[in-house]
Amino acid sequence: MTTQNRKDHAEYAQATEIAAQLRRDIAEGKYGPGDRLPSQRKLAEQHNAVRGTVDRAIRDLVDEGLAITEWGRGTFVRQKPQWMRFGRRRYSRSMRTFNDLGPFGAEAAAQGKEPFVDCAAIDRIIPPSDVAERLEISPDTEVVRRENWYYADAEALQLGVTFAPWSIVEGTPVSNSADMGPEGIYGQFERQGYPITFIREEITARMPSPDESLRLQIPPGVPVIDLWHTGYDDQHRPFETTHFVMRADYSALDYDMPVED
Amino acid sequence: MTTQNRKDHAEYAQATEIAAQLRRDIAEGKYGPGDRLPSQRKLAEQHNAVRGTVDRAIRDLVDEGLAITEWGRGTFVRQKPQWMRFGRRRYSRSMRTFNDLGPFGAEAAAQGKEPFVDCAAIDRIIPPSDVAERLEISPDTEVVRRENWYYADAEALQLGVTFAPWSIVEGTPVSNSADMGPEGIYGQFERQGYPITFIREEITARMPSPDESLRLQIPPGVPVIDLWHTGYDDQHRPFETTHFVMRADYSALDYDMPVED
DNA sequence: TTGACTCACTGGTTCAAGCCAGTGACCAAC
DNA sequence: GTTGGTCACTGGCTTGAACCAGTGAGTCAA
Helix, strand or coil: CCCCCHHHHHHHCHHHHHHHHHHHHHHCCCCCCCCECCCHHHHHHHCCCCHHHHHHHHHHHHHHCCEEEECCCEEEECCCCCCEEEEHHHHCHHHCCCCCCHHHHHHHHHCCCCEEEEEEEEEEECCCHHHHHHHCCCCCCCEEEEEEEEEECCEEEEEEEEEEEHHHHCCCHHHHCCCCCCCHHHHHHHHCCCCCCEEEEEEEEECCCHHHHHHCCCCCCCCEEEEEEEEECCCCCEEEEEEEEEECCCEEEEEEEECCC | CCCCCHHHHHHHCHHHHHHHHHHHHHHCCCCCCCCECCCHHHHHHHCCCCHHHHHHHHHHHHHHCCEEEECCCEEEECCCCCCEEEEHHHHCHHHCCCCCCHHHHHHHHHCCCCEEEEEEEEEEECCCHHHHHHHCCCCCCCEEEEEEEEEECCEEEEEEEEEEEHHHHCCCHHHHCCCCCCCHHHHHHHHCCCCCCEEEEEEEEECCCHHHHHHCCCCCCCCEEEEEEEEECCCCCEEEEEEEEEECCCEEEEEEEECCC
């Protein structure tokens, strides 16, 4: 590897040194969670550097998720939030009536947070190709598109966009109502003859797009978990797929499952 | 929300404008994957800005994973790599003999990559508390620690650190050899009376630490998937747990599983 | 032909200075 | 007491200049 990236090169650069010093100070508890770091001007003076250099150092910390800057107030040590854990049980029948808001609400409540789910849109559309593939339908088969935003304590944590063939959901609350009733959306699917029996979860992580940063109010330095969930009925036919984008700093996935031969 | 982060504030800043323009150009194909962007000095001239401003804009692109800079050469549009997908089948018995290198090797080969697994260390240690909890052992029970690095085409993609009670692995290759034989590590566990029957996967994502960036050679703007895997035998006793850190831009997880009541 | 060298060009980093805009403590006027 | 303004302080961003170090094409002498 002859080419090097910025950070490699900066290994002994002043900004990197300052960042490393601050990381040490944070790790050693000199600055605890929520504490304010010295101002950029003070740090510049202390390290015999220009303020722009300190700004770069702090930007690195922020990008790592270790600190958060607030305009006009200062730079603060970030407190690691509790995780919301989601997994296979999210879809189990016994979870359905656990809480008005479903598994998300239950998990939020367990964390002492106020859950809120906002169904922002319900549309009837021609599906994007990746949706059609997951639903195993031809690309011109219409689907319902339900856009849900999940909040805890008024902070947006997740975006979930659910797709299902229109023919399955026509006339049911899934196609025309934000309220899925006490049994939830999977109760509705079950009534239509599609009991959720298998699920497939395709997971990756990435940095949010600028649009996602804005809409999910994701702080700098926090990635998102990008999850495609697909539900299958007892005959292994897919009947719904949901694309979740979750703030990674608040979210964990937790699956337990049998191993087959 | 009265406080705003850096990016919100910079919404109409010049650097953000330049970044947005470059994003558009990339999206529209003006610059394709692998193409070199104009030099910072040229871009500065074009946008009537100073080079520092252009540098900030490009840094944003790099942090998003859209571009990669090479010192002395220029800034290039990043090509999105193929993903390696891992999931439940990674542990199934039928996968064990698929390839000398196991599921990782099989997946790499499927992507046309040259797989290589390096067992960097085998130690006998007192486990960290999170390991002891997952193995359901007392914190003073010794365990084996196996550190594995996974490469594809000489690029490090994953780090996996496996822990298992020393009492289980004593005298077996798991405790003293990099080579697990044709049946792999789970074949060894099975011989000791621990057939892998259930798994638990705890998944989250985060930005890599500077150390991880260095050792996995992770480009800026790429998060890691942080995965704790635990294997259980037919009596639901945990016998091994592995902590994976995976480059998120190359890795996806793909699970299919039954839903239970 | 080949290898050493030059040189223009690249990004990486820092400097020194300045203006802008949000914050919050403080204080005077109501 | 409450209100509204001042002001010192915060980070956000830009300017313009400079030096460093890696790259690679082109040159020139052995």
